[in-house]
Amino acid sequence: MLLWYQGKLIKGxxxxxxxxxxxxxxxKSYLSEPVYLGLHESLNYFAYQLNQWHTDFNNLELVNLRQATLTVSDYHLGLLYHSQGILNWLSxxxxxxxxxxxxxxxxxxHGRKCSNPDCGREHYPRIDPAVIFSIINNTGPESKILLARKSIWDKHRHSVVAGFIxxxxxxxxxxxxxxxEETGLKVxxxxxxxxQPWPFPGQIMLGFSCETEQWDIQLIDHELESANWFSADEIESKLKSDELKMPFQASISWQLINRWFFSQKNYELER
Ligand SMILES: [Zn+2]
Known part of the structure; x- marks a missing residue:
């Protein structure tokens, strides 16, 4: 059983x-209704939400999805995303x-049904599609990628751009x-x-790359705190000096940046 509490996993x-x-x-009385996740190698998997903290868990570690993804296989990563998405929707x-x-x-x-007998409508999880994309400019002496940051992120963390459809x-x-809207660039x-599923609370991220011939960045809708162009060499040196932090490695944003970086350097970004 996977046990979630306020968006974090309780580590058994x-x-x-x-x-x-x-x-x-x-x-048992502290748990949400179970969500059945499936049968794998003769084991049945379920997910629960802990509705209220219980002292039995005081000595156990709480981990966020990002930390958890560093240690699990792709199969279990799928279970984590799936269970987080369903539990978010249920609550x-x-x-x-x-x-x-x-x-x-x-x-x-995996669903909810209206308790009013005159209605009785069934409801199922809704998934909101969002696009996430790298913007590349190949018109200068070297190829550059646009990396942006939001003010709520940790210091120096940058990523690619994303938005809802x-x-x-x-x-x-x-x-x-x-x-x-976010960068003023025509791509x-x-x-x-x-x-990549992104259950915060219920998105699917659809990843793209695109190109522009413009360099002048304008933060038109001010969703971003800053956005700048980076060459592969600049990314490498700023990562070494801790002036730049990448998205976490299991994310599609990291993969988008890494794919472009690989096309420039013929080796991957340092993990
Ligand atoms: Zn109803």
Whole structure:
């Protein structure tokens, strides 16, 4: 069983992220309804939310998803993302969006049903698509990538640009609009890269790369604190001197930056 508390995982004994069913019997009344995650190698996996702190866990470590991803295989990483996304959705949707009555959990934690017999609508998790993209300028003596930061991030942390897709937009149009709104750059050559679930609270990040011929950055909508151009050499030296921090390695943003870096240097960014 995976056990979450306020967006963090409680790490079980023996350095494992999982608890055995028997280990949670004493705290049953503190747990949310279970979410069934699936059967893998003869073990059934479930996720719970701890609704209220219990002193039984006082000596156990709380880890965020970012820390947890450093130590798990791709299969377990999928379980972590899946369980966090479903639990977020369950806790954020206690009421029916049609009639306002309370909903109850159905389908082993994967849906909710309105308790009003005159309504009875079923609700399922909604996933919000967002685009995330690297902007590259190849028109100078050396290729450069745009790295930006938001004021709420740790000091020196930079990443690529991201934003939500609006109704009626293609993914490519969303990249072009977000690039312009956040950086003032007109981009072209939008190419799909990869995707990543991002359950904070319920997104899927669709990764792209794109190019621009402009250098002049303008933070039009002021969602970013700063954005600047970096060559591969500049990234390498600023990482060494701690003037620059990258997104965490399991993220699609790190992979987008790393792919461009590799195309320049023929080796990967230092992890
Ligand atoms: Zn209803």
């Amino acid at each position: 004994n023996a350095e494992s992220l999982y608890f055995l069913f028997d280990e949670l019997q004493g705290v 954020n949707h206690p009421f029916c969006s049609k009639c306002g009555s309370q909903t109850k959990v159905i389908n082993s934690g 609006e109704p009626g937009e293609t993914l490519e149009d969303a990249v072009k609009r977000e690039a312009y 072209n050559n939008v190419r799909y890269f990869d995707s």
